[in-house]
Amino acid sequence: MRVRERERERELEVVEMEWWVVWWWTAAVMVVAAASRAAPARGGEVTYDGRSLIIDGQRKLLFSGSIHYPRSTPEMWPSLIAKGKEGGLDVIQTYVFWNLHEPQPGQYDFSGRNDLVKFIKEIQAQGLYACLRIGPYIEGEWNYGGLPFWLHDVPGIVYRSDNEPFKFYMQNFTTKIVNLMKSEGLYASQGGPIILSQIENEYQNVEAAFHEKGPSYVQWAAKMAVDLQTGVPWIMCKQTDAPDPVINTCNGMRCGETFGGPNSPNKPSMWTENWTSFYQVFGGEPYIRSAEDIAFHVALFVAKKGIYINYYMYHGGTNFGRTSSAYVITGYYDQAPLDEYGLYREPKWSHLKELHAAIKLCSTPLLQGEQKNFSLGNLQQAYVFQGSGCAAFLVNNDGNNTATVQFQNRSFELLPKSISIIPDCETVTFNSAKSTRSNERITTSTKTLDSVDGWDEYRDVILNFLDTSLESNTLLEHMNTTKDKSDYLWYTFRFQQNSSCIKPVLHIESSGHVVHAFTNNIYAGAAHGNHDVKTFTFENPIQLSDGMNNISLLSVMVGLLDSGAYLERRFAGLTMVEIQCNGIVSYNFTNYTWGYQVGLMGEKLQIYMEQNLDKVKWSKANFSAQEPLTWHKIEFDAPLGNDPVTLNLSTMGKGEVWVNGQSIGRYWVSFHTSKGNPSQTLYHVPRAFLKTSRNLLVLFEEIGGDPLHISVDTVSVTNLQDHIPHNHFLQ
Numbered sequence: 090m091r092v093r094e095r096e097r098e099r100e101l102e103v104v105e106m107e108w109w110v111v112w113w114w115t116a117a118v119m120v121v122a123a124a125s126r127a128a129p130a131r132g133g134e135v136t137y138d139g140r141s142l143i144i145d146g147q148r149k150l151l152f153s154g155s156i157h158y159p160r161s162t163p164e165m166w167p168s169l170i171a172k173g174k175e176g177g178l179d180v181i182q183t184y185v186f187w188n189l190h191e192p193q194p195g196q197y198d199f200s201g202r203n204d205l206v207k208f209i210k211e212i213q214a215q216g217l218y219a220c221l222r223i224g225p226y227i228e229g230e231w232n233y234g235g236l237p238f239w240l241h242d243v244p245g246i247v248y249r250s251d252n253e254p255f256k257f258y259m260q261n262f263t264t265k266i267v268n269l270m271k272s273e274g275l276y277a278s279q280g281g282p283i284i285l286s287q288i289e290n291e292y293q294n295v296e297a298a299f300h301e302k303g304p305s306y307v308q309w310a311a312k313m314a315v316d317l318q319t320g321v322p323w324i325m326c327k328q329t330d331a332p333d334p335v336i337n338t339c340n341g342m343r344c345g346e347t348f349g350g351p352n353s354p355n356k357p358s359m360w361t362e363n364w365t366s367f368y369q370v371f372g373g374e375p376y377i378r379s380a381e382d383i384a385f386h387v388a389l390f391v392a393k394k395g396i397y398i399n400y401y402m403y404h405g406g407t408n409f410g411r412t413s414s415a416y417v418i419t420g421y422y423d424q425a426p427l428d429e430y431g432l433y434r435e436p437k438w439s440h441l442k443e444l445h446a447a448i449k450l451c452s453t454p455l456l457q458g459e460q461k462n463f464s465l466g467n468l469q470q471a472y473v474f475q476g477s478g479c480a481a482f483l484v485n486n487d488g489n490n491t492a493t494v495q496f497q498n499r500s501f502e503l504l505p506k507s508i509s510i511i512p513d514c515e516t517v518t519f520n521s522a523k524s525t526r527s528n529e530r531i532t533t534s535t536k537t538l539d540s541v542d543g544w545d546e547y548r549d550v551i552l553n554f555l556d557t558s559l560e561s562n563t564l565l566e567h568m569n570t571t572k573d574k575s576d577y578l579w580y581t582f583r584f585q586q587n588s589s590c591i592k593p594v595l596h597i598e599s600s601g602h603v604v605h606a607f608t609n610n611i612y613a614g615a616a617h618g619n620h621d622v623k624t625f626t627f628e629n630p631i632q633l634s635d636g637m638n639n640i641s642l643l644s645v646m647v648g649l650l651d652s653g654a655y656l657e658r659r660f661a662g663l664t665m666v667e668i669q670c671n672g673i674v675s676y677n678f679t680n681y682t683w684g685y686q687v688g689l690m691g692e693k694l695q696i697y698m699e700q701n702l703d704k705v706k707w708s709k710a711n712f713s714a715q716e717p718l719t720w721h722k723i724e725f726d727a728p729l730g731n732d733p734v735t736l737n738l739s740t741m742g743k744g745e746v747w748v749n750g751q752s753i754g755r756y757w758v759s760f761h762t763s764k765g766n767p768s769q770t771l772y773h774v775p776r777a778f779l780k781t782s783r784n785l786l787v788l789f790e791e792i793g794g795d796p797l798h799i800s801v802d803t804v805s806v807t808n809l810q811d812h813i814p815h816n817h818f819l820q
């Protein structure tokens with residue numbers, strides 16, 4: 090299925106190095122010292138060879154984790170990074186989010202959650218390295234793959250191709266970011282933490298679609314990047330022909346099995362995305378990848394001389410506001426080692442921490458020794474690194490049976506589908522199939538917002554043809570009309586029946602994502618597509634009056650697409666509208682006089698902000714009538730303590746939520762999975778958004794929901810057990 094293919098098992102980055110490189114014994118001694126140091130040294134020249142990255146003259150075996158700064162708050166960054174460090178990470182990897190930073194050409198925003206410099210400096214303050222994936226196309230389940238929507242209106246533009254307008258803006262932004270990092274002294278070559286930068290992103294997936302403009306774009310992008318002279322290497326992920334000196338890296342779930350290797354003997358083997366889970370879409374179930382499966386594949390990649398592994402995601406966080414891409418839910422990679430709230434997810438976090446510690450014990454032979462592999466049985470292999478010590482990885486590929494093998498005159502029991510790590514070739518310190526910790530996440534309801542008097546509501550305006558601002562005699566494309574200033578676009582017309590229409594049925598075809606229909610201000614229902622099939626049909630009976638009829642159709646997008654070639658040519662919104670009378674098409678409105686309006690009245694007036702509340706007339710809520718397109722507001726006090734806060738919206742339908750004027754994202758509880766569950770009912774409210782008391786909660790509900798059962802919850806984890814000591818596998 091296409092979803093699963095595209096879903097990003099992102100980041101276990103491994104750098105595998107060839108051993109033919111000659112090393113002096115003195116250099117080797119230096120490396121040993123470096124490998125055993127707890128916190129990596131910062132700064133210095135970053136180079137590489139076929140064996141590893143070399144930072145300030147020292148070979149490195151590095152574990153990295155993706156944490157995206159805009160998917161949490163600056164208040165959360167220090168603890169997320171600290172938990173990554175405690176979990177054995179050496180590197181924090183992030184994308185750079187072009188459409189956040191350059192909302193209009195030449196206008197930049199680096200404030201608040203967009204404060205990239207502050208994020209990198211926090212990484213530096215904690216003694217870790219950074220990998221900066223500039224892109225600036227990033228995919229990332231991020232709105233429009235990170236591209237600013239204004240690019241769409243640049244004449245003649247073709248994104249991600251050998252196209253002058255695109256290259257101009259791409260180079261302009263890439264230069265801006267590199268110069269910003271340089272001016273703050275953040276490259277390792279300047280004593281800063283950034284050891285790697287990425288240009289483009291998984292371009293090989295789309296390269297062929299651009300014919301001869303594909304390869305020439307790759308050449309241009311590599312040269313453009315290298316010419317910026319960062320003093321640290323550039324990488325291109327999933328790009329087997331990455332031009333020298335750019336390093337090609339692997340993204341995926343099983344790079345130990347699938348990576349064809351570096352495209353030159355003097356480039357190291359790196360895994361820039363190993364997906365710790367998959368992102369989730371509305372209507373989709375969560376994807377659970379076990380700690381044991383991740384550990385197996387990381388250990389295998391290292392056994393095959395991988396020396397850089399990045400977890401995608403280590404902490405996913407939250408797609409605040411309208412930042413997620415088409416149909417992607419608001420919670421991002423909640424199944425990562427640190428969950429959406431930044432809490433430890435066990436056994437994943439601890440198991441990977443133990444894995445990192447075990448592999449670091451092998452650093453010297455891994456970086457200095459010679460690798461051999463041999464068979465220990467039908468489905469069992471040994472990978473042994475010898476020279477400057479001895480380290481072994483014993484693999485059992487039998488998924489059903491424990492295997493007893495002989496290795497160096499000792500007997501070892503290997504659990505089914507597991508890798509045992511033996512840092513001295515004698516004593517097992519880690520087995521990938523055996524995790525030692527578990528915990529449970531607990532949601533505690535602190536308050537249900539069930540005070541009927543506390544709620545006010547405002548019903549948004551249903552736009553009729555005569556009230557609209559833009560007219561066209563055809564159906565317009567949704568994104569090109571909204572310019573992504575809003576998810577919402579009104580398509581309206583009016584018409585008079587020529588003869589009485591019997592059993593009128595409204596028939597709409599749309600290329601995405603949702604439509605709500607109103608005839609003479611009466612709700613006639615909704616229809617929607619899904620992540621895999623965005624086109625859909627609406628067909629509902631309606632009531633017509635004998636005189637003039639107003640038909641108002643609200644087309645809604647749930648994030649822009651983030652992937653594929655020719656993103657600038659994508660189409661969304663209504664494609665055909667008809668009214669059938671007595672079962673036959675009687676009126677075809679596809680080419681008709683349409684009136685358009687971008688956005689909702691409440692959005693235009695920003696009534697989710699305290700200072701704008703009195704711009705509309707709120708009324709006491711009437712909970713016996715669940716009307717569509719209704720804004721709800723109430724105040725609530727913050728729960729006591731410091732535990733993360735979340736809203737349980739299980740009784741709501743679809744819409745967006747703001748707390749004290751800040752959007753915590755889209756919700757869509759009424760879109761159920763094939764098992765009949767909402768994909769997401771809990772919506773994170775960062776502590777930094779909250780005051781002690783009287784926090785303003787505003788919801789815009791499209792369909793109709795029951796706000797009286799919304800609860801304000803806190804989230805915590807309870808350790809269930811610390812079972813089985815590490816040396817359980819000692820023989």
Ligand SMILES: *[C@@H]1O[C@H](CO)[C@@H](O)[C@H](O)[C@H]1NC(C)=O
Binds near residue numbers: 194195260261264265
């Ligand atoms: C980027 O483009 C802006 C105009 O949009 C210009 O002012 C600026 O100098 C350019 N920067 C670079 C590095 O080319």
Ligand SMILES: *[C@@H]1O[C@H](CO)[C@@H](O)[C@H](O)[C@H]1NC(C)=O
Binds near residue numbers: 462463464470
């Ligand atoms: C050793 O590794 C090589 C290269 O990956 C592989 O072709 C070979 O099958 C391996 N041998 C054993 C016994 O696993």
Ligand SMILES: *[C@@H]1O[C@H](CO)[C@@H](O)[C@H](O)[C@H]1NC(C)=O
Binds near residue numbers: 487489
């Ligand atoms: C386990 O055994 C079953 C039945 O013999 C076999 O079909 C399956 O492939 C095995 N699973 C693994 C992971 O080896």
Ligand SMILES: *[C@@H]1O[C@H](CO)[C@@H](O)[C@H](O)[C@H]1NC(C)=O
Binds near residue numbers: 497498
């Ligand atoms: C294993 O035992 C044999 C015979 O006792 C001995 O010759 C060999 O050196 C031993 N190998 C190791 C790695 O200890």
Ligand SMILES: *[C@@H]1O[C@H](CO)[C@@H](O)[C@H](O)[C@H]1NC(C)=O
Binds near residue numbers: 566569570
């Ligand atoms: C987008 O809208 C503009 C007017 O805003 C129009 O000139 C242009 O042709 C439209 N482009 C597409 C691809 O529909």
Ligand SMILES: *[C@@H]1O[C@H](CO)[C@@H](O)[C@H](O)[C@H]1NC(C)=O
Binds near residue numbers: 584585586587676
């Ligand atoms: C009704 O009939 C008139 C005259 O034939 C035609 O111009 C008009 O478009 C028709 N109305 C609709 C909604 O089709």
Ligand SMILES: *[C@@H]1O[C@H](CO)[C@@H](O)[C@H](O)[C@H]1NC(C)=O
Binds near residue numbers: 553554556637638
């Ligand atoms: C159609 O919309 C216009 C403009 O809002 C309004 O004046 C008129 O009463 C509406 N007609 C019906 C039948 O609702």
Ligand SMILES: *[C@@H]1O[C@H](CO)[C@@H](O)[C@H](O)[C@H]1NC(C)=O
Binds near residue numbers: 665
């Ligand atoms: C309605 O008009 C559109 C555009 O002209 C056309 O593509 C569609 O086939 C028509 N529908 C019917 C039922 O004729």
Ligand SMILES: *[C@@H]1O[C@H](CO)[C@@H](O)[C@H](O)[C@H]1NC(C)=O
Binds near residue numbers: 563679680
């Ligand atoms: C409908 O309008 C489109 C765009 O203006 C045009 O290409 C098409 O031929 C029209 N269809 C009919 C049936 O008039």
Ligand SMILES: *[C@@H]1O[C@H](CO)[C@@H](O)[C@H](O)[C@H]1NC(C)=O
Binds near residue numbers: 711712713714
């Ligand atoms: C509340 O809604 C119901 C159902 O639409 C309606 O009958 C009732 O009059 C409304 N009450 C108030 C106070 O508006």
Ligand SMILES: *[C@@H]1O[C@H](CO)[C@@H](O)[C@H](O)[C@H]1NC(C)=O
Binds near residue numbers: 738
């Ligand atoms: C959310 O609230 C509903 C009841 O309104 C409850 O059934 C459900 O268990 C709650 N979800 C969580 C995760 O607490």
Ligand SMILES: *[C@H]1O[C@H](CO)[C@@H](O)[C@H](O)[C@H]1NC(C)=O
Binds near residue numbers: 098343345362384385
């Ligand atoms: C990342 O690791 C998982 C778990 O081992 C594996 O299934 C997946 O294929 C890896 N991804 C890639 C791209 O290699």
